Amino acid sequence: MPELPEVETVRRGLAPAMEDARFAKVEVRCRALRWPLPGDFARRLEGRAVTGLGRRGKYLLVGLSSGDVLIMHLGMSGSFYVFHKTGCHSDGRVPANYYHERQRRTAHDHVIFHMSSGAVVIFNDPRRFGTMKVVAGNDLEAEPLIAALGPEPLDDAFDAAALARVCRGRKTSLKAALLDQRVVAGLGNIYVCEALYRARLSPKRMAATIAGKTGEPDERAERLVGGIRAVLKEAIAAGGSSLRNHKRTDGELGMFQHRFRVYDREGERCPTAGCRSTVKRIVQNGRSTFYCPACQK
DNA sequence: ACTACTCCCTGCCAGC
DNA sequence: TGCTGGCAGGGAGTAG
16 A cells, blocks of 8 residues: 555554554564665664654654654555554453454564554565665655655645746656656655546656746646645545555555546546546556546646 | 666466 | 466666
């Protein structure tokens, strides 16, 4: 579950379990994530309190009382599940919903945080494209994973002028530009398709064409920023999207997948009122793009 | 300095 | 039924 709305949903789900709690024990069952977890990974967490739980783009940032920051990325298939030990029955039996969830997930449970709050936070990631890394807090700005990220799309600083500036001179499609985390942080394949649909802009349009010669924004840049912000806000409010039955930290499903207008809707009628066209699927830079060729120019 | 392509890994599904 | 190829929400590394 990996684009900005899903990561934000995860952040909110982890907060009650992790904020102000200490890492009592960190269990590393599989070090072979995107990059191997270093030998001192657990040691740098154990005994530390969580001072804050933030997000930058698709990265989760866990502030630690040591001054370090735990950086986590869900990759393509990563998810977290939170089990509250305090939810056990008085005789120690675990609730049925936890039991069933654990049965399903245990195959790819790679890292388990046992928190002093009694919460157990499980990181599960079948494809192991996910990332965990502990860095010194004062180096966070220098951390290459974070430093290269473009603006947060929901911050005020992200506006048509900012987007036009970075798109100026780009010899690539809008689709590819918006997937580039240096242009804007947090969009992935779904929300780029959805934002372009809302902005009525073709994914094939050259990125440079939303900016004037000096990089000033045009009306298209305004529409695109509006589309990006609107779709992200709606998706966060819906608890993100759940594809292929991926669950949130509480085991519930996000709901936004039901509100996709073009993503994974190849062949369906374009949802624009009065449009008689159908949603098309094309491949750009090796990834599927869904759009309406009639509405999106 | 750009852009595009390959690769990392597992699971699932349509089609044969 | 079982195999195969293609595809999946990401992005680092590399070749051009």
